[in-house]
Amino acid sequence: MADKRVIIVGGGLAGLAAAIRIAEAGLAVDLFSMVPVKRSHSVCAQGGINACNEVARQQGYSEYQHFDETLYGGDYLADQAPVLEMTNFAPKVIDLLDRMGVPFNRTAEGFRDLRLFGGSLFKRTHFSGATTGQQLLYALDEQVRKLAVQGKINKYEFWEFLWPICTEDTDDKRCIGITAQDMRTMQIRSFRGDAVVMATGGCGLVFGKSTNSIICTGGAASRCYQAGAWYANPEMIQVHPTAIPGADKCRLMSESARGEGGRVWVPRKKGDARQARDIPENERWYFLEEKYPGYGNLVPRDIATREIFDLCVNQDMGVDGQNQVYLDLTHMDPGYLTRKLGGILEIYEKFVGVDPRFEPMKIFPAVHYSMGGMWTQYTPGSYEPSSPHGMHNPFDTSPVDSDIGKGMALGAPNNMQTNIKGLYAFGEVNFAYHGATRLGANALLSCIFDGLYNGVSVANYVNDCEPSKNPAAQFDQNIYDAAVKQEQAKAQKLLNSVSDGPADDATNPYKIGYELGVEITSASTVVKTGKGLSACLDKIHALNDRYQNVRLGDAASWTNQTLSYTRAIGDMLVLAEVIVKGGILREESRGSHYRLDFPDRNDEKFLKTTVVSYQPGSDDPHQVTFRDVDTRFVKPRPRTYGKTDTKNAESTKSDQPETATA
Amino acid sequence: MAHASTIKNFKNTPKPDRTVQFRIKRCDGPGQPSRYESFNVPIESGSNVISCLQYIAANPITVTGQKTTPVVWDAGCLEEICGACTMVINGKVRQSCSCLIDEYAPHEGDVITLEPMSKFPVVRDLWVDRxxxxxxxxxxxxxxxxDGSYDLGPGxxxxxxxxxxxxxxxxxxxxxxxxxxxxxxxxxxxxxxxxxxxxxxxxxxxxxxxxxxxxxxxxxxxxxxxxxxxxxxxxxxxxxxxxxxxxxxxxxxxxxxxxxxxxxxxxxxxxxxxx
Amino acid sequence: MATQKNSPLRQHHFLLRRLHSLSGIVPIGVFLILHLTTNATILWGVLNSRAGSDMLARRVGTFQEEVSFINGLPALLLIELTLWISLGFHSILGVYYAFSGRPNVREYPYPDNWRYTLQRVSGYVGILFIFYHVATLRWGWSFLVPGGTQWSHNFAASTLAAAMQGSEQGYTVAGIAVSLFYFVGVSLLVYHFANGLWTAAITWGLTISEQAQKRWGFVCAGLGAGMMLLAWASIIGFATLDYDAAAEIEGAMHSETNIPAAAQSHADNTNP
The missing domain is CATH 1.10.1060.10 (Alpha-helical ferredoxin)
Structure with missing residues (x-):
């Protein structure tokens, strides 16, 4: 028993939840993280976590309604079975977190409070102040600490995942360990594992500045992809319309600022250098109010994002000539603003140094979340309707109860397993749940659901499948030594470049990374065109050529961050190609993916998952196939959110998908 | 009327397009001697200590024109919620992500001193082992x-x-x-x-x-x-x-x-x- | 780990720390209040109309009465012993604990941090002061007194004035230094007690909320201010007292109460 080990890469919500569940199943867990797990990117989530609850249920809501909303929000690109299982399981997740001591906001009577979130007419979002992600992460971190003290979990913090170690057999490839590097001592070593769970999060850093933490490079997912794991729906990247552009990253500014009456504008005169308050009313361009007289500043989120982006990037009308527009609250009573928006205004004040009650905020859309990720599979559950249902309305009887195992078969060894046996993907790096756009407050749910629910699958795989007959502990040491040598050689090659002399602009890894972010952000985020994407792909290829001659500025054999960053840049370039390639081939507009040259959704051709596999050596190493989406439960319907009803903005507002605050 | 409190954080109106000097305490590893290196960093609006360290990483040249290694530091969310980027700035401990240059160094040639936390062993440069x-x-x-992570009802x-x-x-x-x-x-x-x-x-x-x-x-x-x-x-x-x-x-x-x-x-x- | 947790040493640690906290209040703090009140009679004794009509006689007389009363207490040695043990315990542990801190008021010049630092400084200086005070006035180490005055509990005010002024004839430079040392030492000890009383309420968990700590802070500050007044009154009283006049009054008191002549002459014995 003790020699059966599971490796988990990533210590965010998904990784920690998986570690707890797998350790409880009696397997030894080795948990790898580039940072102390308490500092994982999950801390940044703010809004809350969705789940059906008793209050909503007695108003006509149900797990099935949550399921329907999630599919609708994701424009039907998600396979439906895992989503059903997730939304059915959601209330159990909340209860567990409650038991772990998460300080959920409480009602006067002491029950868990709920807040309204986009994409639903029912209060179904549980929250803990304005830092729900932080509170959930800490609760799981504490449980993992307890299990670590008990010797059931080994934490490898400040260790960077380098490569999955797989058996050679191409048809029946199996993952039996990883190589990783200690970021302090720079030691590279191999670790045996009967199963490997990737819980490495998103890839915001590919886009340069995003709302993500600086550790979210996507490097780990890219390495698995290059090792043979498939990558799905790479083009589905969520861009949030209102973020605070910073010199180092973008910080989210919640949509509620506009909900409370915030107005978006730019100076009418291009390059107007005056301070905002010196620009008279008639020289301000309230472009959203002008273009959308009905909705005004409360146009649906994707339209707002696209308009702001178009104005700044294509028309160069941004404030101070930069990619930013004003989000103005200064016409409102400061006391009212403090009461309604205090928390988010404080963030702005702290990081910009300006009080948004008296000075308009400068905001811009920012890359926020990757719906795409490693491709995973599942075993369908017991629910098999004869034909898909139409739209589910509140108060309608749910066609299926919320028992475990209706959507997916609990404990099936292949649940959320990639195409490589023994290699799993949980959390944001898993493509499975959010389709083409994620609903707000569903991300935390999908992470913890993956860990808890599919952690059982990992344990079953290790106990009952190949590892039970042929455990990783018995594989030839040569396989592991060779993997270490391969990584050492890669690192050495990069380190050797130091002796070539100082880098110039063409070979400086930081500059290559910066340019990658600029290129892919402008071509492959809010508004895409086939032409623009193709040009971007060429530029990425050029950057890749430059990367081949990259020069490091640090040869240190101790805590060499430059090495780690430069290695990740190479993997980010690969992932960037995949993201752009997916965007080129998806000739339709769906959810977050908006093609100017194909503005409509095309279910006939593209109600399919983009699946990319890596074929090194061939002309185009990124082989794309389209796989049918599982739509056996709900019939896809047009995703309008009442868009046609332009007169009644208020009534449709709450029907908008809240896509990014969690 | 409201203007008086508009930019309340800053005592002085920051000078645009200025250069600020960073004096950074560096150490190659445990047991190694410490030294200070200074870097000139051009400041753009909204710069914080992190963006300046990123500039130094891409341009690791000291004020005396000496080529050096990029400075090593610990960082994560950059939103003052993960706690990683804590360091001693001008003698006082705080997170470097929320440390705005316009506030700390509003004038041309102002100096900002960065040091690792002193109560923890230095790993390298500004990165300490907590x-x-x-x-x-x-x-x-x-x-x-x-009892465990299985569903047993609410807390x-x-x-x-x-x-x-x-x-x-x-x-x-x-x-x-x-x-x-x-x-x-x-x-x-x-x-x-x-x-x-x-x-x-x-x-x-x-x-x-x-x-x-x-x-x-x-x-x-x-x-x-x-x-x-x-x-x-x-x-x-x-x-x-x-x-x-x-x-x-x-x-x-x-x-x-x-x-x-x-x-x-x-x-x-x-x-x-x-x- | 488990055995270490339950070892007597660990439980000992808690007991010692709490005894240290307690001993500063009872008996040391209580004694300090009584002692300052007694000494201050050298000034507020003027209010004691029972001690005659002459102002100086009231002051010196009241003080002498107090000293005689204390010297007449039963089990005085036991009281003194308790105090010495407490002081020794509080001092030794205090210094040991204080050495574990590294003041950083330069980097973090908050008022509370100064308060913390001053608590340590006042402890160190206070120990020196108490040693000097007890050595010269109780143990009779008159070689440490400028002018070599030996304190006598029968001529309490006059000999103390001479010890603090440097001679029986009035101020000397060294005498002014002694007076200043008294001023600094006593002031610091009063601060040490008042602040210690404030932090003890946190240590023992009496004041938890910031408001409670603030309120208790006012109480301690008020007590400290009162004690400071008593302390300064005593020092001013003795530092300005005329030796001859005081000795005359004391001599007169003792002749009324049949103090032996030998004891009287003791007051003049300046160089044992």
């Missing part, structure tokens, strides 16, 4: 002892006041500011001294957090026992720097007093009941 802080969370059993009900109080304590991001500023908390290179050297405010406050939870208080006795010995609550000197440097404004001194009361009661109970 493992001791996480181990102290183990010492105070900073968790709720639940204990609590009032909004209790929940808010625990929330405030639970926003501690283990950054270590309170430890750095504490005159009683000392750097201990040798891990065997960690258990007996003062534990500091953050773990004490965490002990209080879990003692306040319905299920968490099952371990209250063990937590208090751990805090009654050397390095525990009694080593606090009440300088109260902790509460002033805490970026999350956690009432650390109240936590310390609350734990003080708890151990007082605990010790009397133990004395008179033998338990």
């Amino acid at each position: 493992q001791r802080l996480f181990e102290s969370l183990e010492k105070v059993s900073a968790w709720v002892p639940i 204990p009900q609590e009032t909004p006041q209790q929940s808010e109080m625990r929330y405030t304590l639970s926003t501690c991001m283990s950054c270590g500011c309170c430890l750095e500023a504490c005159p009683q908390y000392q750097k201990e290179d040798d891990a065997s001294s960690w258990d007996t050297s003062f534990i500091g405010a953050a773990p004490l406050s965490q002990a209080r957090l879990f003692n306040e939870h319905g299920t968490g208080r099952q371990l209250k006795g063990a937590r208090l026992d751990a805090l009654m010995g050397p390095g525990g609550i009694n080593d606090c000197g009440n300088a109260q720097n902790c509460v002033k440097v805490c970026p999350k404004e956690i009432p650390l001194t109240e936590s310390i007093a609350a734990v003080g009361r708890a151990v007082t009661i605990h010790s009397f109970t133990r004395f008179f009941t033998g338990k």
Whole structure:
């Protein structure tokens, strides 16, 4: 028993939840993280976590309604079975977190409070102040600490995942360990594992500045992809319309600022250098109010994002000539603003140094979340309707109860397993749940659901499948030594470049990374065109050529961050190609993916998952196939959110998908 | 009318397009000597210490034109919620992500000094090893002892006041500011001294957090026992720097007093009941 | 780990720390209040109309009455012993604990941090002062007194004035230094007690909320201010007292109560 080990890469919500569940199943867990797990990117989530609850249920809501909303929000690109299982399981997740001591906001009577979130007419979002992600992460971190003290979990913090170690057999490839590097001592070593769970999060850093933490490079997912794991729906990247552009990253500014009456504008005169308050009313361009007289500043989120982006990037009308527009609250009573928006205004004040009650905020859309990720599979559950249902309305009887195992078969060894046996993907790096756009407050749910629910699958795989007959502990040491040598050689090659002399602009890894972010952000985020994407792909290829001659500025054999960053840049370039390639081939507009040259959704051709596999050596190493989406439960319907009803903005507002605050 | 308080954080209107000098304490690794290197960094609007360190990483050339290695530092979320990028800036500990250059260096040629936290062993340059802080969370059993992760219904009900109080304590991001500023908390290179050297405010406050939870208080006795010995609550000197440097404004001194009361009661109970 | 947790050493630690806290208040703090109140009679004794009509006689007389009363207490040695043990315990442990801190008021110049630092400084200086005070006035180490004055409990005010002024004839430079040392030492000890009383409430968990700590702070500050007034009154009283006049009054008192002549001459014995 003790020699059966599971490796988990990533210590965010998904990784920690998986570690707890797998350790409880009696397997030894080795948990790898580039940072102390308490500092994982999950801390940044703010809004809350969705789940059906008793209050909503007695108003006509149900797990099935949550399921329907999630599919609708994701424009039907998600396979439906895992989503059903997730939304059915959601209330159990909340209860567990409650038991772990998460300080959920409480009602006067002491029950868990709920807040309204986009994409639903029912209060179904549980929250803990304005830092729900932080509170959930800490609760799981504490449980993992307890299990670590008990010797059931080994934490490898400040260790960077380098490569999955797989058996050679191409048809029946199996993952039996990883190589990783200690970021302090720079030691590279191999670790045996009967199963490997990737819980490495998103890839915001590919886009340069995003709302993500600086550790979210996507490097780990890219390495698995290059090792043979498939990558799905790479083009589905969520861009949030209102973020605070910073010199180092973008910080989210919640949509509620506009909900409370915030107005978006730019100076009418291009390059107007005056301070905002010196620009008279008639020289301000309230472009959203002008273009959308009905909705005004409360146009649906994707339209707002696209308009702001178009104005700044294509028309160069941004404030101070930069990619930013004003989000103005200064016409409102400061006391009212403090009461309604205090928390988010404080963030702005702290990081910009300006009080948004008296000075308009400068905001811009920012890359926020990757719906795409490693491709995973599942075993369908017991629910098999004869034909898909139409739209589910509140108060309608749910066609299926919320028992475990209706959507997916609990404990099936292949649940959320990639195409490589023994290699799993949980959390944001898993493509499975959010389709083409994620609903707000569903991300935390999908992470913890993956860990808890599919952690059982990992344990079953290790106990009952190949590892039970042929455990990783018995594989030839040569396989592991060779993997270490391969990584050492890669690192050495990069380190050797130091002796070539100082880098110039063409070979400086930081500059290559910066340019990658600029290129892919402008071509492959809010508004895409086939032409623009193709040009971007060429530029990425050029950057890749430059990367081949990259020069490091640090040869240190101790805590060499430059090495780690430069290695990740190479993997980010690969992932960037995949993201752009997916965007080129998806000739339709769906959810977050908006093609100017194909503005409509095309279910006939593209109600399919983009699946990319890596074929090194061939002309185009990124082989794309389209796989049918599982739509056996709900019939896809047009995703309008009442868009046609332009007169009644208020009534449709709450029907908008809240896509990014969690 | 409202203009007076418009840019309230800044004493001086920052000069645009200026160059600021960063004086950075560098060290190649444990046991290596320290040195200071200075870098000129062009400042754009909205720059913070992180963006300046990123500039230095891409352009690692000192003010004297010397080519050097990129500065190593620890960072994560850049939103002052992960706690990673804590360092000593101009002599005082804080997160570097929320340290705005317009506030710290509004004039041409202003100097900002960056140093690693002094209470933790340096890994390299500005990156320190805060493992001791996480181990102290183990010492105070900073968790709720639940039976397991399987569905057993909801947790204990609590009032909004209790929940808010625990929330405030639970926003501690283990950054270590309170430890750095504490005159009683000392750097201990040798891990065997960690258990007996003062534990500091953050773990004490965490002990209080879990003692306040319905299920968490099952371990209250063990937590208090751990805090009654050397390095525990009694080593606090009440300088109260902790509460002033805490970026999350956690009432650390109240936590310390609350734990003080708890151990007082605990010790009397133990004395008179033998338990 | 488990055995270490339950070892007597660990439980000892808690007991010692709490005894240290307690001993500062009872008996040391209580004694300090009484002692300052007694000494200050050298000034507020003027209010004691029972001691005659002459102002100086009231002051010196009241003080002498107090001293005689204390010297007449039963089990005085036991009281003194308790105090010495407490002081020794509090001092030794205090210094040991204080050495574990590294003041950082330069980097973090908050008022509370100064308060913390001053608590340590006042402890160190206070120990020196108490040693000097007890050595010269109780143990009779008159070689440490400028002018070599030997304190006599029968001529309490006059000999103390001479010890603090440097000679029986009035101020000397060294005498002014002694007076200043008294001023600094006593002031610091009063601060040490008032601040210690404030932090003890946190240590024992009496004051938890910031408001409670603030309120208790006012109480301690008020007590400290009162004690400071008593302390300064005593010092001013003795530092400005005329030796001859005081000795005359004391001599007169003792002749009324049949003090032996030998004891009287003791007051003049300046160089044992």
